[in-house]
Amino acid sequence: MRPKKAKKIVFKSAEEMPVMICSVGHQTHNLTGAWRNIRPEIDRSKCIKCGICWKFCPEPSIEVVDEWPVVDYDYCKGCGICAEECPAKCIVMVEEQR
């Protein structure tokens, strides 16, 4: 999982900024999970622990914990690629109730 509690980097002046904009924490602090309309839910009774969802997640928001795939909902945008690619059909996209 990404270090969500990392301190947000804010430069006080242009001088202290790097010339190339890189590694300023935008991927940590921008919680893209708020964009999600449908969420992936994994049915462990059908999961074969193949890791294909982990490999295909473009964000990447699927971590393998004790061999099981776990979705990081702080960053998952709900694209559905994991559900599409899962050979065991154990991932269902469920509408978010907000």
Place this chain on the structure above:
Amino acid sequence: MKKVMMGNHALSYGAMLSRAQVISAYPITPQTQVVELLSEMCSDGTLNAQFIKVESEHSAMASCIGASVAGARTFTATSSQGLALMHEMLHWAGGGRHPIVMGNVNRSMAPGWSIWADQNDSLSQRDTGWMQFYCASNQEVVDTVIQAFKVAEALMIPAMVILDAFALSHTYEVVDVPDQGLVDKYLPPFKPAIKLTPADPRAFGGLTGAEHYMELRYKLETDMEKAPALIEETGREFGKIFGRDLGLVDPYRCDDADFIFVTSGTAGFTARVAVDELRKSGVKAGNLRIKVFRPFPFERVREVLGKVKKAAVVDRNCSYGAGGIFYQEVKSAIYGRPGMPPLIGYIAGLGGRDITTDSFKEIAADAMAKDRAEEEIVWIGVKK
């Protein structure tokens, strides 16, 4: 060592002598021979570089950006529609501060389909955060590529080295090829402060909010403002080693001139011949060739213009609805300053039509008959 070579190969030699490490390019007339020779140099071992074959100019620039961020000295070359297809990636290279050097052979934009010279391709990329050097000889092409790497890498700003289609690209001239050992002394290996390596993974160019974006652009502009002095300093250093100074502008007989042409590219050398002929007929003429267009050499242009009575800016380009682009920029450089002469803007030589000494004499006659510009554009050589 002196060699007879075409302008396209002058770009290739410049990249070779600069020891470019990654070259990615896609062929387009009249640039094709630049990358043909470089691919031969890579395959026969003359140049120890990776040559990346790609399916378009957009991908060529994208792969140059990737190689540059990984710390490689990177070169590519293109022309006209190919440069236009790179447009998005030019912003990535400029805004991302990747010091790529690119050759661009100035060729008119289609339609009508054309392979001949004018400057609308490169001038359309004016605001992408690239330096632009307009060359007037094959010697200047080789020398400028080497200097461009030095300046680009010092400032982390990419640079375009530009030459006219056919008038230089396919024209053979004698070139004094700089000695490799001396080039190595002038241009040491590229060592960026930050680069992408597996040992230090980073994300480059990611989301940048309103709290940072403006400072990024402020830094690009203020670093670009350091470029004129650095170009002159490295140009003098080049002169000490190789005997040829490289500057921002190239004034010719301007010191005692009443009337000058302001030119760029090969037209700037034709103008010298016209100046000599005008002087024989009693006109105290001169020529100011602008070599570096971005950053714009405000100080040097003002110094020369402040001493003359009238100037004719000759553009091989047109910003439709506003006129010649160099004309607009020279006007803005002298606006509101006392002692500046009236400027008159001329458009000539679009789509490869020749700009001859007679064209310059026609321009001089027209300009000298007017007190000030009566219209935004005076067209030279149009069959009206």
